[in-house]
Amino acid sequence: MTFISYAQNFEDIRLWRAFKFFENGFYIDVGANDPVHDSVTKAFYDRGWSGVNIEPMQNYHDALCQQRPRDTTLQCIASDTPGEVTFYAIPDTGLSTADPLVAQERKDAGFEVQSLTVKARTLTSICEEHAADRDIHFLKIDVEGHEETVLRGMDFSRFRPWILIIETPFERDHTWEHLVTDAGYQSFLFDGLNTWFLAEEHLNLKPAFDLPPCNLDNFQLCFGHLFAHPxxxxxxxxxxxxxxxxxxxxxxxxxxxxxxxxxxxxxxxxxxxxxxxx
CATH class of the missing domain: 1.20.5 (Single alpha-helices involved in coiled-coils or other helix-helix interfaces)
Structure with a gap:
């Protein structure tokens, strides 16, 4: 069957190469946003996978709950400590953030920014509750400048996602990469939008990513995709x-x-x- 890609930058196609022979796989999506538009996980959900969506925005949270009944959808942000935090919402975009500096930059650029109080949880606590006895095949993090705080809340010695996909700025000047590499992950790909890491115990998957998406992947962009259907x-x-x-x-x-x-x-x-x- 033709693979329908929904992801913004072909992330789901790359992942499908590595995981196409796995049944009932599992993912964690931090900053899940819309259940369809630019979703890295929708194609996997449609093929029987399930996972945990972490999404603080009410409209996206509700849409995920409605359209992904097999998933667990949590209305919170991932952080390094539990509690309540200020979240800077930019409605109808994927640009909302928990980082006040990023929020100010976007406000200065003309975006409407709304300050909300939201629940914060660590990834470790989320994994303890929802992924204690299963493989996490991939963990996607898209948090608009909040990456380091998310990673500091994850115990990679206990929970070992096979693949990490972390959205990174084009400058790639992030300071958090050592948190991942020191935990036994290798950076193996930058796709222009995300930095990809493989757990050292799963380096056998790396050949699946040696080539960019191409016609041999038998994929089709979803209806309305920015690259195909203006x-x-x-x-x-x-x-x-x-x-x-x-x-x-x-x-x-x-x-x-x-x-x-x-x-x-x-x-x-x-x-x-x-x-x-x-």
């Missing part, structure tokens, strides 16, 4: 309805494929054929 303002409402219908069909097709590829379905299919011949 939408004028006058077409927006009609295209949203069409897009919703297409997404429902894609989700149903993906769920059917996931069911057909499951061990349980194959076993029942084999048993049914045996009974027919009996």
């Amino acid at each position: 939408v004028s303002p006058g077409e927006a409402d009609a295209r949203k309805q069409i897009n919703a219908a297409i997404q429902r069909a894609e989700r149903a097709e993906a769920q059917l494929l996931a069911m057909q590829n499951s061990r349980t379905w194959r076993a029942l299919h084999t048993l049914r054929n045996v009974l027919r011949r009996a």
Whole structure:
């Protein structure tokens, strides 16, 4: 089946190369934002995966809860200490942040910035509650300047995501990378938007990322993707309805494929054929 990509910078295509043979995988998405638009995890959810979404914005949180019933969606931010913090919301964008300096820069640039009080949790506590006895296949962090604080709240000696995808500024002047490399991860890719890390115990996955996404990946950009389907303002409402219908069909097709590829379905299919011949 053609792989439908929703991610902003082809992240889901790269990940699918490494994980296409895994059933019922698991992800953690810090700064999940919209459940469809620019989502790194939607294509995986449609193929039977599930995970934890961390999203403080009310509208995105509610949409994730509605559209991702298998996922756990937490309305909070990830930080280095639990409690309540000030969060700087920029409505209808992926630019909201917990970093006051980044918030001021965006306010100076003309964005509407709203100060909210939100709950903060450490990634360690979230993993203890929701990922204590399972592999975390990938951890995506997109927090607009708040990366170091998120990473300081994660115990990588106890919880070992196989792959980390961390959105980084174009200047790549971050000071937090040692928190990851000292924990036994190797930086192996910068895709222009994100820095990618592999756990040292999973370096065998690296060849899957040696080439950029190409036609051999048999992928198609989702309807409305910025790179493929520019939408004028006058077409927006009609295209949203069409897009919703297409997404429902894609989700149903993906769920059917996931069911057909499951061990349980194959076993029942084999048993049914045996009974027919009996």
